[in-house]
Amino acid sequence: MPSDPAPARAVGEHVEARVPEVLDAASPRARPGRRREGGGGEKGGGGAAPSGTVVRTEGLRRSYGDARAVRHALDGVTLTIEAGELVAVLGPSGSGKSTLLGVVGGLDRGYEGRVELFDRNLAKMRDRELSRLRCRQIGFVFQAFHLLGHLSVLDNVLAPALFDPEWPDLRRRAMELLDRLGLADRAEDAPGQLSGGQRQRVAIARALLQRPALLLCDEPTGNLDTEMAARTIALFSELHAEEGLTVLAVTHEERLAEVATRVIRLRDGRVEHDGRGKQGGRGKQGGQGKQGGQVEVGS
Amino acid sequence: MRIGALLTLVRRDLGRTRGALATSGFGIAAGTATMIFFLALGLGVRTVVLGRVFPIDQIELEPPKAQDPGLLGMLLGGGEPPGVDAEQVQRLAALPGVTGVYPKLKLAFPSSARGGKELLGREVGTSELIGDGIAPSLLEGDGDLKDTSVFADPMARPGPACVNDAGCAVPQYCEMTGGAGAGAGAETGEAGAGAGTTTGRCSEPVPVLVSHYLVEIFDKSLAPAHNLPPVGATMVQRAQGVTFDMRLGDSLLGKARSGTPRSVRVKLVGVSRRAIDLGLTFPLEVVRRWNAEFAGARSATRYSSVIVQVGSGIDTSAVITAGASMGLSPRDTRARDVSVLINGIMALLSLVAGVILVVSASNIAYTFRVLVTERRAEIALYRAVGATALDVRSWMMALSLTVGVLGGAAGVVAARVAAFFADWAAAHRLPDFPFKPSTFFDFPWWLALGGVAFGAVFAAVGAWGPAGRAARVEPASALAGG
Numbered sequence: 001m002p003s004d005p006a007p008a009r010a011v012g013e014h015v016e017a018r019v020p021e022v023l024d025a026a027s028p029r030a031r032p033g034r035r036r037e038g039g040g041g042e043k044g045g046g047g048a049a050p051s052g053t054v055v056r057t058e059g060l061r062r063s064y065g066d067a068r069a070v071r072h073a074l075d076g077v078t079l080t081i082e083a084g085e086l087v088a089v090l091g092p093s094g095s096g097k098s099t100l101l102g103v104v105g106g107l108d109r110g111y112e113g114r115v116e117l118f119d120r121n122l123a124k125m126r127d128r129e130l131s132r133l134r135c136r137q138i139g140f141v142f143q144a145f146h147l148l149g150h151l152s153v154l155d156n157v158l159a160p161a162l163f164d165p166e167w168p169d170l171r172r173r174a175m176e177l178l179d180r181l182g183l184a185d186r187a188e189d190a191p192g193q194l195s196g197g198q199r200q201r202v203a204i205a206r207a208l209l210q211r212p213a214l215l216l217c218d219e220p221t222g223n224l225d226t227e228m229a230a231r232t233i234a235l236f237s238e239l240h241a242e243e244g245l246t247v248l249a250v251t252h253e254e255r256l257a258e259v260a261t262r263v264i265r266l267r268d269g270r271v272e273h274d275g276r277g278k279q280g281g282r283g284k285q286g287g288q289g290k291q292g293g294q295v296e297v298g299s
Numbered sequence: 300m301r302i303g304a305l306l307t308l309v310r311r312d313l314g315r316t317r318g319a320l321a322t323s324g325f326g327i328a329a330g331t332a333t334m335i336f337f338l339a340l341g342l343g344v345r346t347v348v349l350g351r352v353f354p355i356d357q358i359e360l361e362p363p364k365a366q367d368p369g370l371l372g373m374l375l376g377g378g379e380p381p382g383v384d385a386e387q388v389q390r391l392a393a394l395p396g397v398t399g400v401y402p403k404l405k406l407a408f409p410s411s412a413r414g415g416k417e418l419l420g421r422e423v424g425t426s427e428l429i430g431d432g433i434a435p436s437l438l439e440g441d442g443d444l445k446d447t448s449v450f451a452d453p454m455a456r457p458g459p460a461c462v463n464d465a466g467c468a469v470p471q472y473c474e475m476t477g478g479a480g481a482g483a484g485a486e487t488g489e490a491g492a493g494a495g496t497t498t499g500r501c502s503e504p505v506p507v508l509v510s511h512y513l514v515e516i517f518d519k520s521l522a523p524a525h526n527l528p529p530v531g532a533t534m535v536q537r538a539q540g541v542t543f544d545m546r547l548g549d550s551l552l553g554k555a556r557s558g559t560p561r562s563v564r565v566k567l568v569g570v571s572r573r574a575i576d577l578g579l580t581f582p583l584e585v586v587r588r589w590n591a592e593f594a595g596a597r598s599a600t601r602y603s604s605v606i607v608q609v610g611s612g613i614d615t616s617a618v619i620t621a622g623a624s625m626g627l628s629p630r631d632t633r634a635r636d637v638s639v640l641i642n643g644i645m646a647l648l649s650l651v652a653g654v655i656l657v658v659s660a661s662n663i664a665y666t667f668r669v670l671v672t673e674r675r676a677e678i679a680l681y682r683a684v685g686a687t688a689l690d691v692r693s694w695m696m697a698l699s700l701t702v703g704v705l706g707g708a709a710g711v712v713a714a715r716v717a718a719f720f721a722d723w724a725a726a727h728r729l730p731d732f733p734f735k736p737s738t739f740f741d742f743p744w745w746l747a748l749g750g751v752a753f754g755a756v757f758a759a760v761g762a763w764g765p766a767g768r769a770a771r772v773e774p775a776s777a778l779a780g781g
Contacts, residue, residue, distance in 0.1 A: 098775075098779060102774075102778075102779075103775075105683070105775075107679075107682065107683055107774040107775040107778070108773070108774075108775035108776075127687050127689075128689070131682070131685050131686060131687040131688075131690070132685065134682075134683060134684065134685050135684060135685020136685070140684070142778060144778075144780075146676060146679075146680045146778060148677060148680070150311065150314075151311070159680070159681070159684055160685050161304075162300065162304040162307060162308065162681075163300055163304070163681065163685035163686040163687070163690055164685060165300070165301070166301075167300075167301040167303060167304045206684070
């Protein structure tokens with residue numbers, strides 16, 4: 001991976017200096033009339049004090065293959081994630097981490113069991129409702145960044161606004177995010193001109209554009225070198241701490257677990273461990289070490 | 300998704316995928332251009348053929364020709380000419396879709412004319428004359444004659460009494476109504492001149508019309524054969540007012556069975572598609588009066604044919620059927636035959652263009668299939684950040700519609716350019732022929748609009764399947780690289 005050419009500045013200091021301004025601009029109160037649809041209401045979003053249950057799964061199962069050779073990527077996962085938690089989901093490859101993220105994010109609807117997002121049953125939501133929920137309440141950060149090479153950095157960050165029914169003008173918000181993430185001077189550059197770390201920060205800015213209540217991260221440090229991975233982890237920690245953002249991060253990165261309020265370990269599609277992270281925080285203890293995820297966690 | 304956001308997506312795609320989209324658009328443009336070119340050609344030819352050669356908005360019904368004794372029969376006094384009576388005219392006028400009924404009277408007696416010096420530069424001698432009479436109202440709205448009031452029976456407002464032409468002010472002549480006599484030519488000592496016992500009334504020259512067909516035939520066939528200058532419709536129009544003498548009741552073939560041959564003065568007032576193809580057309584009342592004088596009262600009251608004007612070609616067959624029930628048949632089916640022929644050729648050529656468009660749609664489908672496959676991750680990302688399946692489908696369809704509209708518009712422009720060059724080539728390369736138009740094409744506004752719409756529709760049809768595939772992309776799988 002290319003090293004990050006961005007100024008080697010302590011992310012923590014950076015965030016300390018900038019967060020309050022961004023939060024002011026990002027607050028729902030700063031945008032009167034802005035609706036929060038999809039069942040989440042105002043909770044958890046945009047720096048408001050988060051509360052309530054954000055994610056709840058019961059007996060979640062996701063299978064692939066046919067009847068002769070079925071494989072359960074998720075096999076009866078039951079868990080609850082409260083607003084404001086920073087949850088690290090760890091596990092070996094093939095343990096079902098990314099599948100869990102896809103299901104919880106409403107990207108994968110071929111599951112069995114029950115999944116609730118912001119107290120709404122995903123199975124009963126129509127595509128339009130679910131898409132609106134993703135647009136306004138959920139931010140995604142992917143290992144592969146998934147930036148659009150034909151667009152500038154700024155347009156990449158603004159991509160979610162295109163699909164907002166209100167098509168809000170969020171250029172100022174986008175620029176503030178880029179500024180906060182140290183990329184304001186690269187706004188008109190193409191993603192191909194950026195390092196891996198910078199690209200991931202662009203992806204994070206895109207995920208934060210709509211002031212989501214839930215940030216879903218799939219191996220966010222997987223394509224980053226050690227230094228950038230550390231910075232990114234610190235950034236998530238700061239976002240969680242300062243904005244009260246609920247973060248569900250799937251990772252191999254043990255260092256992420258160190259800043260998490262809660263750590264869930266998956267193996268063979270089941271919850272192997274679910275417990276408080278080193279940061280403790282608002283994470284609640286659940287049935288640690290219980291196999292099969294049969295015990296509801298965090299409630 | 301807002302329209303503005305959709306347009307933003309489309310604009311970006313046009314920029315980054317212009318190569319593949321241009322190829323697809325080219326197919327649409329080629330198909331549209333072919334279709335528009337041939338349709339415009341068909342419409343143009345149709346306008347010329349059906350508008351100027353064989354007008355199809357009118358049907359001329361006449362009694363069966365077998366009953367017509369012909370000129371020889373009339374000369375020999377053998378049988379009465381068949382005709383259409385006033386009651387039949389009324390019944391035809393009452394038919395649905397009929398906008399007007401205009402009876403015609405043929406000259407039912409021998410006549411001849413001489414002159415032509417004013418128009419052709421020299422006298423062309425005496426010629427047998429065929430003629431008919433039509434109601435002046437038939438000319439209204441045609442556009443052939445700017446002032447239709449000049450085509451009226453001059454005896455409707457007769458001048459002072461006279462015994463010969465010398466008693467009338469030029470250009471008037473002495474019309475000997477119903478008697479032997481003087482008339483035009485009295486001064487030249489022709490038959491009847493100097494009889495002096497029957498008085499007439501001074502009259503303006505009788506207005507006559509000639510047909511475009513006659514002018515074309517004269518210019519393209521007779522004039523070259525007899526070394527005469529072509530006159531051309533425009534020149535004839537300019538030559539309005541040219542007068543010549545006409546001999547009633549007497550021709551090279553014989554004399555009328557009643558009345559005394561006499562001469563009248565006629566004046567060319569214009570060229571009209573309502574005029575008889577080969578001959579002269581007079582105001583109806585003039586022919587009625589002359590027929591009564593030279594062929595008997597029956598020839599003045601039974602019309603030789605009747606023109607039925609219809610509002611739409613759809614009503615044509617109903618009129619023909621009604622006419623058949625009265626023993627009347629269409630005088631000329633060439634219009635219908637030509638119309639069917641032109642429609643057939645247009646349909647065939649449009650089919651060719653349709654095939655091209657179908658191929659273009661297949662090309663669009665292929666391009667968009669590839670595009671969707673290449674963009675699975677992008678589509679999945681958009682789904683992740685809030686795009687609905689409908690948004691994705693709309694995005695693809697809007698892109699294809701844009702390609703179709705641009706391709707269709709380019710096709711319309713290409714068709715017009717091709718038509719321009721075709722007209723230029725025809726004007727410079729094709730020999731002159733009767734009714735050769737200045738343009739072979741007709742481009743009504745709806746044709747251009749239709750061309751663009753066709754391009755859009757075929758592009759949309761081609762992209763429909765791939766757009767559906769795009770909308771069904773599984774975001775989780777696509778983002779994972781599956």
